[in-house]
Amino acid sequence: MGTRPVLTQPPPAPRSCQALPQDWGSGLCDCWLGDGIGLWGTACPCLLACRLARAAGESGVLPCLPGALVALRTLLRQQLRIRGCVLEDWAAVCFCCPCAVCQMARELRLSC
Template identity: 45%
Template sequence: MAHPVTVQPAPMIPTAFSIPRPGTWSTELCDCCSDVGICVCGTFIPCILACKVAQDYGECCCLPCLPGTILAIRTGLRERRKIPGNVCGDWLIMTCCSCCALCQLARELKVQYSV
């Protein structure tokens, strides 16, 4: 006689990411190997990735056409997740490492909505 199932399987957590702790980014700024697809997209077609980031954040996908919106999204996401930092630091990162910062935002939003 078969035994009834009494335990439900646990949800699968992506192995490339860890569950983000409050107050930290789920991946580092230059952590390209954690999601190669996002890295390739952010390197070769960052405008498409910027539109996806805006859409995943809950904004219009055309919003990145306006200057400074990805900076505003980064600052908003950082404040929402209570990650230490300030607007000047966000601006510096977006100015000096824009592709890496955009990829980090995409990975953060992917982790946030997949867990």
Template identity: 35%
Template sequence: MSSTLVINQPQPLMEVRDSDEWGSGICDCLQDLPDCCFAFWCCPCFACGISDKYGECLCLPLLDFFTCLIPPITMSMRVSMRQRYGIKGTMFNDCVCATFCTSCTWCQMSREMKRRKLHVVLVSAKNT
């Protein structure tokens, strides 16, 4: 009986083939009118749905409504999305968008998720 020691595991590689810009502007709500209306009339419900689709806790955006100034969850989701998709931007811009255009920010993130379908590609993976 022989034992084999594995030293290096294959690592997943994510290839980004999209632009490093947002697919739509913060005020381009007319590109997806049903989402825009849903976000305008019931932003908490819309934000919870987007958070769930993004892979975060369903109720996470509800924490935004306990703060008075900057909505921390909206801002952090926008920063996370920029990092995941390789979108240029600054935390200051994310803060301004989250604070003054909360529902528009959630709409923009929804459009971005629909537009970008990032697949994980395993490189050098071996079936044993």
């Protein structure tokens, strides 16, 4: 009178009306698009990163924490349904931080 082992899993629930992942609205190296973000990101990337964190609903001191910009970029990418992976987020922030911050700010359409 023992229980039977589970041999199959139920199918996943159908997804309803989710938007397909998209690409970033601008390239990583498109810092000078005439929107003022590139100038601000070049002159004061730390201030732009703090403003970006606040616009994303996080604390303004978040960018001061080690690894926090990678987490912020991943969060934005997931919220905005942008294609990519954590490794790409890490590489963008690690090797081209001011450009990555500008790209994120443009995606949130921060006004300067």
